[in-house]
Amino acid sequence: MSFDTARRMEALPFSGIRVMMERANRMQREGKDIIHMEIGRPDFDTPEVIKKAAFSSLEKGNVFYTSNYGTPELRAAIAEKLTRENGIDYSPSEVLVTIGVGEGTYAAIAAFCNEGDEILVPNPVWLNYIHVPNFFKVVPVAYDLLEENDYQIDAEEIRSKITDKTRMMVINSPGNPTGAVQTRETLEKLAALAEEYNLIVISDEIYEKLVYGDTKHVSFASLPGMKERTITLNGFSKCYSMTGWRLGYAAAPESMIQGMVRVHQYINTCASSFVQEAGITALREAEPDVQVMVKEYERRRNYTVKELNSMDGVSCRMPGGAFYIFVNIKELGKTSAEVADYLLDHAHVATVPGTAFGEGGEGYIRLSYATAYEQIVEAMSRMRKAFAELKA
């Protein structure tokens, strides 16, 4: 016997990244030597100091529900962090602890968008920003991130897409899948538009600490007048290598937090008690560990970009942040899905077709360098050979 899913489930397809990952894993189980460059998760263990904080929290018996909003101590530590590192003055009552940015996205859209409202989202994008709006019958309106603009957001294009239904604008910097970091100048133009059209802004800053060289991350809410209309979403998954811990937060004016907590309380009640306690340690004590990871990512990025740009038929920009490279494969004359399949079958290197991030990803594949350096070296050698054979 089987039951049909509800009609609203049509808006929730399986993710293209998962599909690729599962195929790569299946080949690996069959004995193939697969190199994983498809996964958007750090290959580092969580820093020891954070793990110890979780163990000790459990030993103390910190095993019960916390406040729906998160513990007062973690909310205070997050507010403190936002003031210290991001230059935004938040109080603990303006913070909601979530089960990752994934939940924050859902809660923000559920709480503040009505059916038929429009939400401006990047193209290409982390697809939650398409599927979650669709689930709530909110209309995602794509704005382009173009390679020729170094993936900077074009404020004039955004203006041309604003209608009287536009309610929200999503900004993700550093960005997935391009690795682009929006400049202060770009963000200032968007701030002017947000003000002019009275938009709510979701600023997804989950990769904020993963920026390289002279690149600087600017928090959107730190721009004059923007705190009042911004929901900053952030979390511990990427920068602290804590993807499995499921911890994140939203920072926004208290009235907006009050809206989001009502969604959160009926799904999750609260984030895990001992994970929240470990989160405080992450924010206060793990910066040296983060910097070690950032340095290693930068080494991998520099190497991989140089290798890719010396191969036949492909090219890429130097991304300022995150741990992704968006590789232009247009010269190969194949779709991004064909190229990703070809690399997996012939080079045993798993990547993600750009189209897994929306139409704007056609002509690109995404590589993640959150994989050991030696593995990347081997992957580059295999890809060089595979592309040469494809062109021959």
Ligand SMILES: Cc1ncc(COP(=O)(O)O)c(C=O)c1O
């Ligand atoms: C832009 C972006 N936001 C959020 C997430 C997920 O964050 P979390 O693990 O906190 O749910 C990802 C994961 O790939 C991402 O790329």
